[in-house]
Amino acid sequence: MNISTSLYTGKLVRLTRIEMDKDPATLAEWSKDAALARMLDQTPARPLAPEQIKKRLEKIEKGMDEDHDLFHFHIRLLEEEKLVGWGKIYWILWPSQIANIELAIGPSEQGQGYGADAFRLLLRLAFTELNLNRLAASLPEYNIRGINFVKKFGFSEEVRRREVILRDGRRWDSLLFGLLHSEWISNQGSMNHE
Amino acid sequence: MNNDIFRGKLVRLSAENPETYAEHFSRWWHDSEYGRLLDLAPAQLYSPKRTKEWLEKELEKDPPEMWLFGIRAQDGDKLIGFVDLSGATAHGDTFVGIGIGERDYWGRGYGTEAMKLVLRFAFLELGLHRVSLDVFEYNPRGVKSYEKAGFRHEGRAREMILRDGKRFDVLFMGVLREDWLKQFGAEYDLIPNIA
Numbered sequence: 001m002n003i004s005t006s007l008y009t010g011k012l013v014r015l016t017r018i019e020m021d022k023d024p025a026t027l028a029e030w031s032k033d034a035a036l037a038r039m040l041d042q043t044p045a046r047p048l049a050p051e052q053i054k055k056r057l058e059k060i061e062k063g064m065d066e067d068h069d070l071f072h073f074h075i076r077l078l079e080e081e082k083l084v085g086w087g088k089i090y091w092i093l094w095p096s097q098i099a100n101i102e103l104a105i106g107p108s109e110q111g112q113g114y115g116a117d118a119f120r121l122l123l124r125l126a127f128t129e130l131n132l133n134r135l136a137a138s139l140p141e142y143n144i145r146g147i148n149f150v151k152k153f154g155f156s157e158e159v160r161r162r163e164v165i166l167r168d169g170r171r172w173d174s175l176l177f178g179l180l181h182s183e184w185i186s187n188q189g190s191m192n193h194e
Numbered sequence: 195m196n197n198d199i200f201r202g203k204l205v206r207l208s209a210e211n212p213e214t215y216a217e218h219f220s221r222w223w224h225d226s227e228y229g230r231l232l233d234l235a236p237a238q239l240y241s242p243k244r245t246k247e248w249l250e251k252e253l254e255k256d257p258p259e260m261w262l263f264g265i266r267a268q269d270g271d272k273l274i275g276f277v278d279l280s281g282a283t284a285h286g287d288t289f290v291g292i293g294i295g296e297r298d299y300w301g302r303g304y305g306t307e308a309m310k311l312v313l314r315f316a317f318l319e320l321g322l323h324r325v326s327l328d329v330f331e332y333n334p335r336g337v338k339s340y341e342k343a344g345f346r347h348e349g350r351a352r353e354m355i356l357r358d359g360k361r362f363d364v365l366f367m368g369v370l371r372e373d374w375l376k377q378f379g380a381e382y383d384l385i386p387n388i389a
Contacts, residue, residue, distance in 0.1 A: 042284075042285055044284050093235060096356045096357075097356060098353075133361070134352070136351060157349075158349050158351050159348055161348050161349075161368055164326070166286065167285075176349065176366070178351055180353060
């Protein structure tokens with residue numbers, strides 16, 4: 001990697017800005033199924049209309065402008081405008097060089113390697129452009145796929161908050177995973193990063 | 195039913211006017227050690243006016259988003275700190291924050307008793323399932339106090355803090371209602387199946 005390497009372009013996908021005209025319709029479509037929302041966090045899932053989503057996206061843009069603690073990207077294929085997911089680095093605390101990371105791929109777009117490609121870009125951006133020392137990812141214990149995914153990238157389980165989530169009539173733990181800059185560097189060879 | 199739930203032996207949980215909180219918070223935050231034990235973010239030394247305006251809005255919300263109490267020492271009724279439950283989730287979890295601003299009351303059990311009172315409030319009045327907190331690795335006095343109040347260790351997020359040129363971990367702790375009832379039910383004369 002050097003100064004001319006694109007931070008936003010991977011092998012399959014690219015990190016882009018929010019498109020206020022088109023993206024809300026796609027995100028509204030995804031919210032018809034609770035699966036995506038339930039895998040991410042404990043916020044109760046609900047279907048959202050495009051107009052509601054647009055308001056949320058406007059709030060996100062305002063937050064990026066004013067609070068300086070968030071980088072929020074919409075993920076698209078290299079040669080297509082179609083939205084396939086989103087990724088964000090949020091709750092950045094600059095003095096401690098830490099942040100959280102979240103990745104979501106639309107239900108109809110999963111299983112094609114888009115997530116892994118986008119996650120590589122997000123990690124590289126976080127560690128080499130934002131100069132963070134630590135990233136954390138929070139996942140419900142039932143999101144086995146997400147857990148295996150972040151582990152593959154070198155994250156390790158640090159915190160298990162017991163019975164935080166009540167869903168489908170039972171209690172689930174909320175897990176926190178962490179990845180340090182030094183671990184990301186030493187993983188570079190085995191992960192085949194550029 | 196015991197309705198005297200805001201009073202312990204050393205302290206009581208109090209309601210204060212926004213300007214009383216504001217004057218005390220502003221003074222306590224000028225003690226940098228207090229701020230560094232309480233918060234990850236560097237302290238902003240706000241004026242009492244700003245804090246008062248924020249609290250006036252916050253305390254008006256009904257139902258409250260934040261359950262904020264003053265901590266008053268029973269002997270002399272001096273306001274020595276605060277404790278709050280913030281961001282209760284739809285799943286019955288909340289985070290607790292506590293600060294004893296008056297240094298004369300550090301390490302003498304005042305904070306621990308206030309924490310025990312607010313847990314009783316969380317479990318018996320709010321009906322929550324668990325209470326969460328995080329505490330910094332360089333605050334062993336806090337860790338010990340929370341252990342006494344019933345919290346158990348749930349993990350350690352590495353290198354979350356960079357201060358004085360060193361990196362420190364943040365410890366996460368939690369207490370489940372069921373465990374709390376087993377530990378403190380008898381102390382509060384609770385009959386387990388109706389508690």
